[in-house]
Amino acid sequence: MLSRYPYSSILREMERLQNEMNRLFGSFPSWERIAPSYPAMNMWVNEESIILTAELPGVQSENLDIQVVGDTLKLSGERKAEDLPEGARVHRRERGCGKFTRAIQLPYEIDADKIEAVFEKGVLKVTLPRAEASKPRKITVKAG
Amino acid sequence: MKEEPKDLEVTKEEVKTSEGTERTRDRRAYIPRANIYETNDHIVIVADMPGVDEKSVDIRLEKNELTINGYVEEESYEGHSLMYAEYGIGDYQRTFIIPNEIDRDKIEAKIKDGVLRLTLPKADQLRTRVIDVKAG
Numbered sequence: 001m002l003s004r005y006p007y008s009s010i011l012r013e014m015e016r017l018q019n020e021m022n023r024l025f026g027s028f029p030s031w032e033r034i035a036p037s038y039p040a041m042n043m044w045v046n047e048e049s050i051i052l053t054a055e056l057p058g059v060q061s062e063n064l065d066i067q068v069v070g071d072t073l074k075l076s077g078e079r080k081a082e083d084l085p086e087g088a089r090v091h092r093r094e095r096g097c098g099k100f101t102r103a104i105q106l107p108y109e110i111d112a113d114k115i116e117a118v119f120e121k122g123v124l125k126v127t128l129p130r131a132e133a134s135k136p137r138k139i140t141v142k143a144g
Numbered sequence: 145m146k147e148e149p150k151d152l153e154v155t156k157e158e159v160k161t162s163e164g165t166e167r168t169r170d171r172r173a174y175i176p177r178a179n180i181y182e183t184n185d186h187i188v189i190v191a192d193m194p195g196v197d198e199k200s201v202d203i204r205l206e207k208n209e210l211t212i213n214g215y216v217e218e219e220s221y222e223g224h225s226l227m228y229a230e231y232g233i234g235d236y237q238r239t240f241i242i243p244n245e246i247d248r249d250k251i252e253a254k255i256k257d258g259v260l261r262l263t264l265p266k267a268d269q270l271r272t273r274v275i276d277v278k279a280g
Contacts, residue, residue, distance in 0.1 A: 012172065012232075015232070016158060019155060019157075019158070037154070038152040038153070038154050039152075039154070040154045040155070040230035040231035041230050041231075042219070042226065042228070042229045042230060042231060042233075043226070043227045043228050043229075044221045044224035044225065044226055044227065045224060045225060045227040046223050046224045046225065048223075049224075051221050051224055053219065055194035055195070055231060055258070056194070056258075057192040057193065057194040057257060057258035057259050058192065058257055058258065058259040059257070060257070079152060082179065082190065084181055085183050087183060087184070088181040088182065088183045088188075089181060089182045089183075090179070090180070090181045091180040091181060091182060091187075092178055092179055092180040093150050093179050094150070094177040094178055094179060095150065095177045095178065095179045095190065095192055096150045096151050096152035096153050096177075097150065097152065098151065098152055100152055107227065121194065121195050121196060121197050121257065121258045122192070122193075122194035122195065122257045122258020122259065123194050123195050123258065
């Protein structure tokens with residue numbers, strides 16, 4: 001049975017169960033506090049750089065602010081509410097809006113001058129190159 | 145008129161398939177969050193589909209079912225490994241039943257910054273009319 005599913009499917013299933021549990025118990029305030037702050041982020045890392053991504057559909061880049069101090073990145077911004085025409089009747093309102101701010105700890109110090117941010121199709125991608133000073137050094141061992 | 149605020153939500157909801165059925169694409173599929181409002185002459189659907197643009201969205205109207213599909217490529221960065229993930233990436237799928245009063249040939253769709261906006265105009269003869277009442 002297990003061989004039928006790749007490893008990632010099992011993780012997905014676990015995540016789905018967890019989401020289901022969160023939804024079922026969601027009305028208790030103690031569960032709500034566990035939720036990570038907005039926006040959810042993914043972090044890709046290697047020895048040279050970090051890539052952070054976040055989904056921010058409908059946010060304008062001028063309403064987005066990225067700051068890096070040492071090894072902490074702060075992302076803040078606002079998703080503005082939509083202007084509705086006069087007399088519109090609302091049938092569904094699932095899209096959230098408002099101000100957000102979150103700080104994220106990076107695995108190493110980065111070179112703040114070389115940060116690159118691309119914001120396309122509502123997906124933010126920030127590339128953070130590692131600071132020279134924090135790069136691991138290879139120590140050559142001499143014989144003798 | 146400003147929309148009443150709704151809090152920002154962090155998690156995405158996955159599309160549920162019924163027991164025993166599977167999707168043909170080996171990708172997750174999420175339900176795009178949507179706002180829907182109606183005015184006297186149209187219905188507007190606004191849906192969040194981050195990662196989707198005009199080339200990767202497919203909208204179909206069959207009978208009175210309007211189906212939105214958005215396809216998102218798997219994310220991966222050369223030489224980088226995913227250290228942690230707070231959100232999943234996958235396609236978007238959602239179906240709405242639209243009322244008969246909609247003029248099917250005049251549905252318009254636009255997508256910008258990962259937000260899809262569908263404008264569904266009501267057919268002229270079916271529009272709600274306000275009848276003036278005269279004294280006498």
